[in-house]
Amino acid sequence: MFAAMGALGLAPTATAATPAFSAPSASDFHLTGRKAAKVVILGGGVAGLVSAYELGKAGYDCTILEPRSRTGGRNFTARAGTEQTDLFGNSQTARFSEGQYMNCGPARLAQWMVTLDYCRELGVPIEVFTNTNADAYIYNESSGMTPGNPVRYRTAKADTYGYVSELLAKATDKGALDQQLTAADQERLLAFLEDWGSIGAKADGFGYTGSSNRGFSTYPGAAGTPGTELAPVPDVSSVFASGVGRYFSFEFEFDQAMLMFQPVGGMDQIPRALTRAVGAQKVKLGCQATGITETGSGVEVSYTDAAGRSRAVTADYCIAAMPPHLLAKLPHNLGSAVQAGLASITPASASKIGLEYRSRWWETDHRIYGGITETDLDLTHIWHPSYGFHGERGVMIGYYNYDTDADRYGRMTPAQREARAVSLGERIYGSKYRTELASSFSQSWRFIPHLEGAWHNLPDNSPDAAVLKPLVEPAGRVLFAGDWLSYMDAWQHGAILSARKAVTALHSRALKS
């Protein structure tokens, strides 16, 4: 019956494909007699760095203007000594211990993402990012959970899947699905539900009465210690009222399903490696673009350098890989259609705090090694570190939230943010959440100079919206790149593929010009 599985669509493609890409090569110029042109790139984030890196393979003379003191853009890792001042003038210096860090921006990579190919190519070692964990907690205060009483994922899932199985088995047995399913289908469905939901047999009314999947108050041990399953099992009404089930779909989303990965030592190992590959001398840090003029035969970019002096650079081409809403504020002569495209994009907010602890009490006291605790508090997510297991110290992400929550946290002082994060987290984890705290580092992307956003709201929610066409398929010598010009906004994968698209277009044009 599955003889033609490929045709049925169950079969995977052997390779989870990214669009084909041929990096430009110096040999491409042999037939044309031309040579690689000069390119100025605005923004040393991932899109800008990848543009320079790929163009560099063909010998293009690239200059990156980056207003911050480091490359990477939102790919930003805070570790001991990292300084940052937000738009309100709050200045912070991370005081994490050696080896401890937090990824303030992107933090995880799915297996199919092209970002991993750059890790391989550039020799950036990777390790598992612990995106889900059966032993992490769910804490929904609005449905009645009380301080000190979160529920573990494994318990919530066993109960939810158990009752889903019981209800569907009962309905099937009652004949409610006779129109949808043959007798053979029903038999197979019931066999699946009995196993998957750990429910009783037909003789027991398919009842869900708990299972070892829920976890134990004392785990099975030596003879004499068979283990004590968590009990009693809440009724079906309580389980669905608890709202725990809303977190389960995340675990199999196409961009979030485990296994996920991270670079060893911090996400910024990627821009660091790209910067080394490009050549640090090609990156002008502290240089903020102040205007773009297309001259017909080239592009002139004016900028302010690290010393505050007005400067200008000319090139054959420009790749503008800056945040679009900041680009929209820059004087240029690229026309009103370009400006309309840029102005149609607005930034979105996200905010994180890293809390360094003097001990890894979540491992010793809670037996939680990595993973994410989900809450309905305004801190939204709490992340346990994916590295440094069993070490002396560790950095928890005390909140990771979005939108108005992120803006509200961003408007607090760092001390206020820490105080709120601790007071909320304490409800879930108890007193060590406060007493073991060593230091914190926090930021909200809306209020970080030169970035001013975590990701973007696109017109029609699409990079192919009509108003963006002048950016996607630029007519002149200025091309655009960034996650915002992709279907994977907020992901480096999107920034990289957008950069590759710009590189391909530029190179193709350069070969013909």
Add this chain to the structure above:
Amino acid sequence: MFAAMGALGLAPTATAATPAFSAPSASDFHLTGRKAAKVVILGGGVAGLVSAYELGKAGYDCTILEPRSRTGGRNFTARAGTEQTDLFGNSQTARFSEGQYMNCGPARLAQWMVTLDYCRELGVPIEVFTNTNADAYIYNESSGMTPGNPVRYRTAKADTYGYVSELLAKATDKGALDQQLTAADQERLLAFLEDWGSIGAKADGFGYTGSSNRGFSTYPGAAGTPGTELAPVPDVSSVFASGVGRYFSFEFEFDQAMLMFQPVGGMDQIPRALTRAVGAQKVKLGCQATGITETGSGVEVSYTDAAGRSRAVTADYCIAAMPPHLLAKLPHNLGSAVQAGLASITPASASKIGLEYRSRWWETDHRIYGGITETDLDLTHIWHPSYGFHGERGVMIGYYNYDTDADRYGRMTPAQREARAVSLGERIYGSKYRTELASSFSQSWRFIPHLEGAWHNLPDNSPDAAVLKPLVEPAGRVLFAGDWLSYMDAWQHGAILSARKAVTALHSRALKS
């Protein structure tokens, strides 16, 4: 409504408890005026090593007799140069590259397991063991899947959960569950199903028509590349007939749910660290016990040493931490009840092959970074390595099977095993499964000298079966320890807790004697 969540049983214990244990301490003897006794331990597996390690904390003079040339027992890691000869005389030397290894025995640790506490205490670094992966494959040939057309977990799960949601939503909407659920319950259930199963709204009959969770033939990329979802979606009948759902409960079993862990560099880092902590001079390798005599005031153990000479050792106590079915063959004077207990246990079979490849084609071509592929072939499981991502080479576990399959593979020559593993794996992964192979190492535990089993079949499936009482609560100076005397047979957690139980009993008796 969740005000009393703890009482309802949804709340976790803050600590996933293992039974309390106080390691013996030299200070325990101060009041008694006694001093630590001499102990002979039969078997340098995990139970034996932990016994010596914990007794050593109080100054007991321990000697371990281990018949193999290394400690660890079934905790056995094969790497370059590892030699092994099975009961049929098949001799193998692993030819893996530097840094490559396979764990032939235990390979994963759950967060709640006491084994992790020993990793922490002994300084054995750990990393994530990739026990599940949305991008790994399912390959059920008996339900019609054909070579080259496995299905990815993410696809199989999206379809299964999608149809479960559609069917349950339809039945609920039809009133089939009005006896079980209030209107409010039904509303919450439907909201859960719509999100979790990615199904349509009521107006669309709650139909499941696929979702991005299935995966893509081309993943979303830059503008112009929105991505192409895998299609078409198989019908409900095909999905349940495919048998893919049978693998999903594994992912939330109490001992298998992610996150799982492994020691960096091989599972044998645990026995190595224990052996160092105990003191290598206390471990007599190549020494096979040949008899146990309890003398009333002590124990005499006869053995054959590494040179084949008959020797004997006397001690105040003995901990027998050997496989029970081999212990049953040893002459002893411990009585018929002890012998009946030992003889009631039979060994179980498991078998693995490690296939070293010259390239990590599963990462580059299949975008699979770790995890387990499940099959209904006699190889059962295929494991992708959890370490060395993006490295030059890697070791796949080409089969991990049990029972008669393991015995059958074990009776083949190593070359025959490799040939069969490759011919089956090739059906799933294609030609590189054959062409990139560098070397292999394989074994079946039933046929490994001095162990002769992977785990055990216990009477009544319980270490507390009546016939085992003389082993669990021994009357004399010989105590017993091993995973087989626990509710976690086959797990180091069980071996360790059994050892702790024996240590506690021995120390308590020594203090009183």
